[in-house]
Amino acid sequence: MKISVIGGGYVGLVTASCFAYLGHIVQIIEIDSKKADLINQGIPPIYEEKLEEILKQTAGKNLSAQSHYEGLGDADIIFICVGTPPQDDGSADLKYIISASKSIGAALKGSKKYHVITVKSTVPPGTTESIVMPIVLELLGNGSNCVGFCMNPEFLREGRAIDDFLHPDRVVIGGSSEEAVRVVQEAYEKLDAPVITTSLKAAEMIKYTSNAFLATKISFSNEIGNICKKIGINVYEVMKGVGLDHRINPYFLNAGLGFGGSCFPKDVMALIRLAEKNGEDPVLLRSVIDINERQPGRIVQILNERIGDIRGKNITVLGLAFKDNTDDVRDSRSIPVISELLEHGAVISAYDPMAFESMKKIFPGINYHTNAGDALIGADACLVLTEWPEFSKLNDEFNLMKSRVIIEGRKILSCSGIEGVCW
Incomplete structure (x- = not known):
């Protein structure tokens, strides 16, 4: 499958690297061009056990990183893996989710291919339905029938994230439709883990x-x-x-x-x-x-x-x-x-x-x-x-x-x- 990952931080980089390791063609969109360059050289910008080994196997082959949204229309699945830092009162700051949704909607405008936009960032319940979907659909206009939406939370422990991704206790997929869930489930088909659909x-x-x-x-x-x-x-x-x-x-x-x-x-x-x-x-x-x-x-x-x-x-x-x-x-x-x-x-x-x-x-x-x-x-x-x-x-x-x-x-x-x- 062709997979795009928005955000080359901890979750995004581990997610992208592991999907590439499973054989998918993966594109990371990371606004920090220096970080993107490091990834393309097979150099992890963060420390995580086994990450460098996987990057060396996949970078420049079926894993690439860029600081723009060109080519996003080729993706079967687009994973949103941006940060949701706490605001002063402790509630989740969704500004990066909003920004990514706007960029995705603009990049997919006019695309005839079916895409599944999947939130992997940790977000308050209702965020995908009330924020991500409306923003993307409004920007797509007449192309709104060409997208599905899923929520696929990550359960990665720092220091053991690669093993957690490749040997998960479960894969949780919440979807706007059965077709959207099916597409995301297909990305994980090589993993031996129960899939929970919600x-x-x-x-x-x-x-x-x-x-x-x-x-x-x-x-x-x-x-x-x-x-x-x-x-x-x-x-x-x-x-x-x-x-x-x-x-x-x-x-x-x-x-x-x-x-x-x-x-x-x-x-x-x-x-x-x-x-x-x-x-x-x-x-x-x-x-x-x-x-x-x-x-x-x-x-x-x-x-x-x-x-x-x-x-x-x-x-x-x-x-x-x-x-x-x-x-x-x-x-x-x-x-x-x-x-x-x-x-x-x-x-x-x-x-x-x-x-x-x-x-x-x-x-x-x-x-x-x-x-x-x-x-x-x-x-x-x-x-x-x-x-x-x-x-x-x-x-x-x-x-x-x-x-x-x-x-x-x-x-x-x-x-x-x-x-x-x-x-």
Whole structure:
């Protein structure tokens, strides 16, 4: 099939690369010409495991990128993969969705080929029907019979997105017609996964609900972990016993600093605002956010209890990305931790295998190192904030510290003499 992907960001690039890997002819439309050039050279502009390997196999063959909409009329499916960042009140900003819809409608005007315009961006329920469809159809005019509309949410975990795309738990397709759904389903025919077909609104809501539920599991685990720490119980022993219940499962029960990244925080807030707009009071969802926002402060509180006043103390921070296997620091729990440390006058040394360049843009004044050992020299305490596998091998490096006070926000360390934020 001929597929066009609007947006060469995280979701768009992974989506386009994987569809090309499956044998489709894929065109990425990315307004940043420098990013488009990198993609055409087989160089990923973001870090994602296995992405570079797939780009090298497909770029210049059946995958290409451009910064204009020429040739869009050849596409069987057009995936909208643009960002939906939060507005000041937490609701989804749909300006990029609107812009992409206008550009698609203008580019397809006069086309006689049948196209399926498919939203993959995370959007509030009703967006495809009330915003994307009217804009495109108005611009098409007499050509409105040549298009169908679908909503096909993505369920990609950063750091594991390629595997998630190629081995999905399910493929969800909401459609305006059976024909539109059939076309999108055909694009996924090489994947072994159940296909769930729904209305457009239901497909949009499935994405929000999935992320909100996973975020709820994390905040629930953290609240239980905070209680367990007070009474001397290892929360990981508790959750191991809880997670083996098939009705619950063990995933997303790891207590720690809370969730971050580009999806969970913004999607839960957007769902809260959607509920409020429709006259509902989302008490549980507000609590999920509240617990998550308070959790990073707990590790600083423990630090104060262990070493006293931290003003002028040398604190090492290991882990800056919001999770392992990515360089993404969006809503990373390390940001509020570092902010609070700086407010208290700490001197910070930091190390992360991937994310230090991204974090430099936020905190240019702290000391960044290229390995954990250098970051630990002379430290009064160490906070481990990201679950990078290489941190599990650390042991002798901690002997370089002035005092061996080690507190982790993710349970990754295997050495002795450590303490967890809620265990």
